[in-house]
Amino acid sequence: MNKKINLYSVFSVICTIGIIGILLMTVSYLPEFGCPKNPSINEVTERYIEKGVEETGAINIVAGMILDYRAFDTFGEAVMLFTATIGVVALMRKPKVGEIDEKDNR
Amino acid sequence: MKKIIGDDEILNTITEIITPFIFVLGIYIILNGHISPGGGFSGGTVLGAGLILYGEAFNIHEIRKLFDFNIFTKAISFSLLFYGCAKGYSFITGAANIDSNIPLGTPGKILSGGLILPLNIAIGIIVACIIYGLYALFYEGDI
Numbered sequence: 629m630n631k632k633i634n635l636y637s638v639f640s641v642i643c644t645i646g647i648i649g650i651l652l653m654t655v656s657y658l659p660e661f662g663c664p665k666n667p668s669i670n671e672v673t674e675r676y677i678e679k680g681v682e683e684t685g686a687i688n689i690v691a692g693m694i695l696d697y698r699a700f701d702t703f704g705e706a707v708m709l710f711t712a713t714i715g716v717v718a719l720m721r722k723p724k725v726g727e728i729d730e731k732d733n734r
Numbered sequence: 735m736k737k738i739i740g741d742d743e744i745l746n747t748i749t750e751i752i753t754p755f756i757f758v759l760g761i762y763i764i765l766n767g768h769i770s771p772g773g774g775f776s777g778g779t780v781l782g783a784g785l786i787l788y789g790e791a792f793n794i795h796e797i798r799k800l801f802d803f804n805i806f807t808k809a810i811s812f813s814l815l816f817y818g819c820a821k822g823y824s825f826i827t828g829a830a831n832i833d834s835n836i837p838l839g840t841p842g843k844i845l846s847g848g849l850i851l852p853l854n855i856a857i858g859i860i861v862a863c864i865i866y867g868l869y870a871l872f873y874e875g876d877i
Contacts, residue, residue: 685838685847686768699821722875
């Protein structure tokens with residue numbers, strides 16, 4: 629039993645060190661801060677600002693972005709809220725007396 | 735003379751005056767989401783906060799007369815379903831280079847922006863139901 633726990637702890641330490649090494653290597657591959665060739669500075673921003681009104685029909689550019697260009701992102705947010713609430717309903721809701729009786733009679 | 739249901743008379747009186755304005759403000763924020771700052775998330779939060787205030791000042795059974803668990807689940811599910819279907823249609827036709835036949839209208843009017851207004855309404859319904867639903871579930875154990 630004692631040996632097992634030691635094996636597990638050694639294995640977890642090795643795993644953690646490996647993951648930390650992989651993540652630090654990934655950080656070293658990131659582009660330099662403020663470099664003009666960075667992927668975040670591209671034509672997408674200009675396109676949103678210049679053609680946003682004409683393509684989405686919305687004056688509020690934020691609404692045009694979150695509900696037209698990136699609508700599935702907002703869908704994911706709504707589904708996340710829905711899932712959280714369904715979890716709370718499943719855990720916290722006390723059914724009324726009538727509902728339980730109906731289920732028992734069936 | 736109205737019958738006062740809750741305990742606190744000051745809270746009840748203020749709530750009776752202020753609740754319609756909160757609901758109108760929330761609906762205004764949702765419906766004008768594509769013209770002015772706002773949208774479904776903020777407007778839905780205002781609506782849910784108004785419902786919470788009403789349920790806190792008066793008895794929560796007053797809200798259950800028009801908003802119970804059945805309506806709660808149906809509103810959230812159908813809003814999500816509508817959102818997925820409408821935006822899925824829009825994305826599929828856009829990716830396949832087919833005209834989706836959704837009119838954009840003139841920018842600046844209420845009825846413009848294609849699918850943005852109905853999607854804002856769907857998001858507003860979901861957020862309002864969830865804000866109030868979490869309060870009712872944790873406070874009372876049932877919606």
